[in-house]
Amino acid sequence: MDTQSSPTSSSTTTYRNPIIEQRADPWVYRHTDDxxxxxxxxxxFDYIELRRATHIQGLADAEPVIVWRKPDTGPMSHLIWAPEIHYIHQKWYIYFxxxxxxxxxxxxxxxxxFVLENDHPNPLEGTWVEKGQIMTPWxxxxxxxxxxxxxxxQYLLWAQKEPEIDGNSNLYLSIMDNPWTLKGTPTRLSIPELSWECIGFKVNEGPAFLRKQDQLFISYSASAxxxxxxxxxxxxDIHSDILNAASWIKSDQPVFGTAEAHSQYGPGHNCFTVSEDGQQDVMIYHARNYKEISGxxxxxxxxxxxxxxxxWNADHTPNFGVPVADHISTDQTASVDHAKES
Incomplete structure (x- = not known):
């Protein structure tokens, strides 16, 4: 997401969490129709739904529309995870x-x-066509x-298991030939190697792209x-060769994590958008409000x-703070402390 035009000054924008219950891996895209x-x-995990609203908070009450259901058999017949909707070359695409x-x-x-395509102006209408699997080297x-x-x-950014590397998934980046086809050799950007990336499982997943002034950022989620x-x-750096893994510097500590004091656990799988007035950058993510899980x-x-x-920090780097507590306006409780509470 490009936030080049978003100023760093304060705004009165507020959100009260949670906005939509029982929706993991959330993706929010603000289109030119506002x-x-x-x-x-x-x-x-058996269908893909879309909803829309003119305000982020309004997504809670927006009517969901099921736009695709999994088939009974075949490569797309189980465990539909993490759909995202994008608008590319005058068509809508869902990646999942x-x-x-x-x-x-x-x-x-x-x-x-896999990828779905829809050429209707309103993605809640029209026909979603299956474009097939995104083929990678493995x-x-x-x-x-x-x-x-x-x-x-156009680039694709994703998580995958590389056969010769220990762990569940690494992060990869590739140029695209079209919205469902890669071009050239992908670059491995990151592997789970730091202690906080390897708790329970060695995981780098759920990447999200953010551009701000002269810097590029990729957030991602780690561990179980x-x-x-x-x-x-x-x-x-915005002028660097982003297909050169050496261009990317990894944070040595988590930038967003569990906040016991706010009863927020396991935040992650985020995306980025902008506030309704266009004045602030907004992170969308999922989290639980309890720690103990059965199974x-x-x-x-x-x-x-x-x-x-x-x-935003003075050096134009994002400061995500800590997850805000349920039912509290985000502008009242957002902390500038990067430290992960545990």
């Missing part, structure tokens, strides 16, 4: 991950990345595809999806969609 379009993982089975093999689900666990334009070039889940940040945290449905205003 609607915010929302999608996210549903607890049953799906698997041919619920089975876990060698510690991993069997997800691959036929392995892959998920969380997102896309952005930088210097007139319980209260250890947290966010890291990659930073690059596999992936199947606990209570990761709720939330919004929080981003504050």
């Amino acid at each position: 609607y915010y379009y929302f999608t996210g993982s549903v607890p049953s 991950a799906a698997a041919a089975t619920d089975e876990i093999v060698d510690g991993l689900f069997q997800h691959r990345m 036929d392995t666990f892959a998920l969380d595809a997102t896309t952005f334009i930088h210097q007139d070039q 999806t319980d209260h250890h889940y947290c966010m890291g940040l990659l930073t690059a 596999n945290p992936l199947y606990d449905p209570n990761r709720h969609m939330r919004a929080q205003i981003i504050h």
Whole structure:
């Protein structure tokens, strides 16, 4: 997301969390029609819904429309995860991950990345056409595809298991030939290597792109999806070769994580948008409001969609603070302390 024109001054914009309950992996896109379009993982993992509103808070009451259901068999027939909606070359696209089975093999689900296309002006209407799987160099666990334009070039950013690297997933970046096809050799940007990226599982996933003045940022989520889940940040100069992994500097500590004092646990899988007045940058993310989980945290449905205003440091780097408490306006409780509470 480009926030080049957004000033760093304060605004009266406020949000009260949670905004949408039981919607993990939330994605919000503000279009030129001034609607915010929302999608996210549903607890049953078997369909994709969209909703829209002219205000982020209004997404809570917006009527959801199911735009695609998984088939009974085939590569997209199980565990529909993390849909995102994008507008590219006058068409709408939804990126999502799906698997041919619920089975876990060698510690991993069997997800691959897929794309839907719709040429109707309103993506809640029209027909969504399956464009197929995004093919990468490895036929392995892959998920969380997102896309952005930088210097007139479309890129895909995603998480995948590389066979020769230990862990669940790393972050990759590639130029795109079209909205469902990669071009050239992908660049591996990051692997889970720091202690806070490897709790429970070695995970780098859920990347999101943010551009601010002369810097580029990629946020991502790390570790198991319980209260250890947290966010890291990659930073690059806007004039650098972003396909050179050396251009990106990784934060040595989480930039957003569990806040026990606010009863917010495992925040992550975020995206970025702007406030209704265009004056502030907003982070959308999910988190739970309790710590103890029975069974596999992936199947606990209570990761709720939330919004929080981003504050900017003097050096033009984002300061995400800590997750705000439920039912408190975000501008009243956002902290400038980067430290993760545990």
